[in-house]
Amino acid sequence: MNLELSLKQTLKLSPQMLQSMEILQMSTLELNEYIQELVQENPAAELAEPPDPGDESEELWRRMQSLADLDHQNRQYVTADRDELDPLARVGTDGGLADTLLLHLTRQLERSHASTIVLRGAQFLAASLDEDGYLRDDVADLAQAAGLPASILEEGLSLLQTLDPPGVGARDLSQCLALQLQRLGETGPALAIVQRHLEHLARKQYHAIAQDLGISRAEVREAERQIQALDPRPGSAFAGREEPSYLIPDLAVVEAEEGLTVVYQNAYAPTLQLSGYYCDLQQRSTDPEVKQYLTDKIKQAQFVIQAVEQRRSTLLDCARAIVRRQEAFFRSAGGHLVPLRLSDVAQELAIHESTVSRAIREKYLQCARGVYPLSFFFSREVGAAGEGTSVHQIKSRLRELVEGEDKARPLSDQKLCQLLEGEGVTISRRTVAKYRDELGISSASGRRARPKE
Template sequence: MSLVTLKTELRQELKLTPQLLQSMEVLQMNVQDLAEYLGRASEENPLLEAESPASLQSAYAQLRRAASWLDAGPHSGTFLHEEGAVPERGAADRETESLAAFLRDQLERRHLAKPLLALCVYLAELVDEDGYLTPEDLESLEDLKLPQELTDQALTELQSLDPPGVGARDLSECLVLQLRRQGACQASIDIASQFLPELGRKHYGPIAKALGITAEEVQAAEKIIAGLDPHPGRAFQPAEPTVYVQPDVFIVELEGQLKVVLNDYYLPRMSISSYYARLLKESDDAKTRAYLREKMRQAKWLLGSLERRGSTLRQCAEAILEAQRPFFAGETAELTPMRLSALAVRLGVHPSTISRTARGKYLQCRQGTYPLRYFFSLAVGESGPSRQAIKHRLLELVQKEDPHHPLSDQKLAQLLSTQGVQVARRTVAKYRLELGLGSSTARKRM
């Protein structure tokens, strides 16, 4: 019996061309990475010329005169193309040692089905530096309209990888994943999933009563939970204590109006070499023309990718300015709720495009330098304020409290309610922990 058969099959496949991959790569680069990438591209492609015209320096000097707060940074007044102006990035290139690379390597060894593997790799790229999946990234995942069964299966696969706890959506899930990996008792798992705020306040009695166990068992579980790692991804982070960034976008007041200014002052101006362009037309050697034709195609595609990156980043920043104008104008320190998917619909692009545009980029304004993702703060409830706004109000209440009689989480929830913010006590405890604030007992100062 022959094992070789012939059959006709009609199917649709989506394949990413090298050019499209390059465009996606350029889109998600910040200004520092892009400057290095363009330097390497100009060395590898003779048709690309990188210039640093003096007009860039004069334009940046004018911007600094219009916005004096630009001089507040540690590297203010420096110019990327000047001798020695670029700070060292670090001792080693850790790209191959990153958490995402470590997760991809594990996934490739599991021989998963292609759709599941592709989704798992996509999720691995979304995991943040602490090893968590943020609500904003999961929101963009929902917009892909994937089968829920496939999404759940991919999340389960990701959370089964090392380090234990990776891929969790919050602290409780991260601890539960580690406890299950260790084969811990059910009481420890229940406490980590349901009673972390109470455990932090050492309310052993209520926890023991709710779970039907003794206070001694709760204390034993506390020791186990205290030995877990709440940040499983940090082991893959560089050891440098200080991270220097260059903002990709400025929000400055020019001629009495707030405007978006892209930080192109640190990037070389890329152009096509006139000499090699003329050689392409005049050369009689077929191999030379074929080589230069391919390099010309690559150069034009790179220039197009740079133009699309700048256009997308500008549109994204202008939408952020429009939505958060009171913040940038100094009228409030609270952000208006803003979603990645809503901005994607407004700009007519896929949510993943907005996610790549915002990832790893920074915006500098009069108030300071912020990650671009900072301005995408989800609303609490259907039409409530943003999470950032609630955290800001919570921080103000704690700062104004009587240090001898600090406010409990329940009291903080009641005070927020009088301001029109309806949140549960557990939510207050969660936001308090994210702000690095201790419990009322820990904050009490005699």
């Protein structure tokens, strides 16, 4: 049996260190949720009271009332503004109880002179429309579900298709557009195209359409303009609108006398603090269990407070390093990003690369040019080490080349590749195509201008 003595170095992370790393990589929303949960379960932690901004609407009303008292001529305008502050005045508008497609159609059906059973079928079909206003289900299946003859539902569908908005109740896009054209009294090429040649029109096969219908290409192009003015989703105007989500940047870059300054924006972040009551109770309690329980909770709260402050400090340090490296981008509207890696910032701050990665995760910075995720400012280098060009610069140059090209003879990916190579940027054609797609730029064939008729 051989005995061997070896020395091994291992790194073990304590639960506190793991928790600190988790807090560092939390987004602002995740951090807020974490703090709210901590306050609920830890009596020693509490939220600092934010300053009371006051009721802006009431202040606005007091100022307007004062103006009205001084000038009776303005009273009618003040009354109208007061109505805008009344939530009941918003009923039936975008700010109140919005209309729906089903209610809109039902009100029209109530004014119809059709028989009761046909109205019942039309009402059932109206409730079966999708959010775009289309009837996707088979009428025979719907008839069985409604307990009505299929012939009645067909009459109900015909009635439904006469209602507003035009095109509602269509079975497909072709019928939807045809219903709208027929409502406009159109009987010419546009109607024939949507009924028989919609796919050809989508592929810009004007010659094939013109040949089949016996009309000129100019007439086909005119019909195309008519069709493009139609609404392919007549029910979408009644679809429920999602509440917009607002992004609050974690940091902001401002111009100061000493240069560019990074500011941590914590106005909307909850501030965690120790509860004075429970800290005092921990000191005065003579019950060992109560004292130990409160001691543990106070330590937990203190650690989280320190971790949140460390998160703020690390985030600020990383942002300042980024701004120093990318100063040209912040100074000028046309400034480009220079190549920057996580390891560059880590080396400057004497921290691990993974710490930088966690710190910038889902964090946002606001500057004169807009709001950007911090990860946006890390642009890898293309070309020889230390002499290459950032991907951001290459994409910007690609966009400039495309915008300046002859639209009758657009530049191919290979030609773009050659032009970039002539400027000292050596990348493959496949990479050019990749960057072009990421910029949302079509291929050369898709950018080619169509000759005018």
